[in-house]
Amino acid sequence: MKFISTRGKGEIISSSEAIIKGIADDGGLYVPVEFPKLYDNLKKKMGLSYEELAYEIIRKFFDDIGDENLKEAIRQAYSGKFFVREEKNFLELYHGPTSAFKDAALLFLPQIMKAAKRKENINEEIVILTATSGDTGKAALQGFSNVEGFKVVVYYPEKGVSAIQQKQMVTQEGSNVKVIGIRGNFDNAQSGVKSIFGDNELKKKLKEEGFLLSSANSINIGRLIPQIVYYFYGYFDLVNKQKIKEGDKINIVVPTGNFGNILAAYYGKKMGLPIGKLICSSNENNVLTDFLKTGIYDKRRELILTESPSMDILISSNLERLLFEANNRDSLETKKLMEELNSKGVYSISPNAKEFLNDFYGDYANIHEVYDAIKYAYDKEGYLMDTHTAVGYVVLDKYRKETSDYRQALIASTASPYKFPRSICNALGIDISGKNDFEILNILRDNTNTNIPNNLKNLDKKEVLHNEVCDKDKMTESLLSFLRRTKND
Numbered sequence: 178m179k180f181i182s183t184r185g186k187g188e189i190i191s192s193s194e195a196i197i198k199g200i201a202d203d204g205g206l207y208v209p210v211e212f213p214k215l216y217d218n219l220k221k222k223m224g225l226s227y228e229e230l231a232y233e234i235i236r237k238f239f240d241d242i243g244d245e246n247l248k249e250a251i252r253q254a255y256s257g258k259f260f261v262r263e264e265k266n267f268l269e270l271y272h273g274p275t276s277a278f279k280d281a282a283l284l285f286l287p288q289i290m291k292a293a294k295r296k297e298n299i300n301e302e303i304v305i306l307t308a309t310s311g312d313t314g315k316a317a318l319q320g321f322s323n324v325e326g327f328k329v330v331v332y333y334p335e336k337g338v339s340a341i342q343q344k345q346m347v348t349q350e351g352s353n354v355k356v357i358g359i360r361g362n363f364d365n366a367q368s369g370v371k372s373i374f375g376d377n378e379l380k381k382k383l384k385e386e387g388f389l390l391s392s393a394n395s396i397n398i399g400r401l402i403p404q405i406v407y408y409f410y411g412y413f414d415l416v417n418k419q420k421i422k423e424g425d426k427i428n429i430v431v432p433t434g435n436f437g438n439i440l441a442a443y444y445g446k447k448m449g450l451p452i453g454k455l456i457c458s459s460n461e462n463n464v465l466t467d468f469l470k471t472g473i474y475d476k477r478r479e480l481i482l483t484e485s486p487s488m489d490i491l492i493s494s495n496l497e498r499l500l501f502e503a504n505n506r507d508s509l510e511t512k513k514l515m516e517e518l519n520s521k522g523v524y525s526i527s528p529n530a531k532e533f534l535n536d537f538y539g540d541y542a543n544i545h546e547v548y549d550a551i552k553y554a555y556d557k558e559g560y561l562m563d564t565h566t567a568v569g570y571v572v573l574d575k576y577r578k579e580t581s582d583y584r585q586a587l588i589a590s591t592a593s594p595y596k597f598p599r600s601i602c603n604a605l606g607i608d609i610s611g612k613n614d615f616e617i618l619n620i621l622r623d624n625t626n627t628n629i630p631n632n633l634k635n636l637d638k639k640e641v642l643h644n645e646v647c648d649k650d651k652m653t654e655s656l657l658s659f660l661r662r663t664k665n666d
């Protein structure tokens with residue numbers, strides 16, 4: 178399998194090159210040259226374990242890593258750390274070390290990067306730099322912790338993440354990890370990281386000292402491909418439970434931010450997985466809803482801070498990969514649209530491309546709808562869901578009422594309700610006045626008779642290992658001092 182850039186002139190590169198590079202020099206994203214029609218083959222092997230299925234799917238894409246290396250990467254990533262479960266038509270993707278679905282990608286990425294690094298004979302240590310508003314930072318720290326040949330540095334706005342998210346990060350173990358609070362907001366942290374990436378002088382100096390900068394953000398193809406696996410897994414699980422017959426089409430509902438998760442489902446569909454509609458669910462930041470309805474992508478609006486913070490996004494980076502398909506893989510057209518987005522903040526796609534988007538349905542949910550849905554699902558169905566998943570639940574309901582398409586649907590459940598306990602208690606009408614986030618975890622447990630995930634239990638008693646805080650214009654200095662202090666540890 179080879180990879181091309183969504184903005185390129187058709188140059189092809191290997192999977193390990195694509196994984197190491199992350200983003201193409203022309204600014205485009207890497208996509209496979211084709212999608213292997215794997216469904217017919219895999220349906221004969223229904224009942225594979227998650228890791229076995231991951232191997233069958235990922236090896237079709239990342240085929241220059243070597244089968245044994247890939248098996249080992251998958252084992253290291255997931256074994257005993259991550260599992261997927263279907264419950265009441267929710268596909269629960271959050272049973273991992275950080276209780277959010279990003280674990281599926283960020284447990285695997287370090288392992289595949291390690292293998293790709295070996296394949297490409299890269300001797301420098303790779304330094305993963307990330308600015309985070311909460312979830313990605315912890316998942317990256319967890320995934321790269323103690324992975325040989327890598328360091329990971331995470332910047333977060335000191336006062337801009339929840340108490341639980343902050344505690345998750347500052348208690349992170351591992352000799353190669355560093356967590357730094359920024360006196361500023363998320364935008365400051367993000368532009369600091371961007372300017373480090375854009376500083377060629379600094380990169381040259383780092384290279385002389387044996388370091389290469391890289392990022393763990395969701396445009397890396399090494400994060401996207403492993404996300405295809407759980408849609409196959411979920412589908413086969415429904416067949417095994419006789420909720421559907423093999424070959425029946427199902428609808429997939431995905432609470433969406435950066436468009437990575439739903440794109441993976443679409444890739445599954447291209448590989449033959451029987452999927453009807455892909456239901457793209459947004460919160461009040463409903464850029465994608467408007468786009469899917471009108472064919473016009475317009476980011477010129479205020480970012481709204483919602484209670485599904487991981488979906489508070491105005492530029493969904495992975496949409497570029499769908500645009501590339503919608504425009505018949507025309508990289509010039511894709512490049513033009515992305516440049517318009519950058520310069521004008523808006524673009525409009527052709528009628529043909531718009532027609533292509535009929536596989537998708539988009540709508541959004543506001544906070545009242547989300548709260549009502551959380552309460553309804555809990556009271557009537559005995560199912561406790563988080564605020565992101567609830568967005569999907571509401572939008573599925575809207576879709577069904579609008580279209581009368583009531584076929585079997587799977588809702589991607591992207592986070593444990595215990596990651597957002599304050600919102601969940603508010604939705605359920607549980608009194609939490611005057612309580613801190615850690616007390617609220619216990620209140621939620623006692624009121625719902627559910628279990629706090631292990632990684633969040635006793636979090637408040639864990640030892641703080643990272644207490645560095647720096648000014649927003651001192652990020653480079655803090656990075657250099659960490660790297661020099663821990664060189665070849």
Ligand SMILES: *Cc1c(COP(=O)(O)O)cnc(C)c1O
Pocket residue numbers: 277278279312395432433434435436437438439487488565591592
């Ligand atoms: C990141 C995230 C999403 C959005 O996923 P994308 O792949 O960015 O669309 C949804 N829910 C949760 C809990 C997340 O962490």
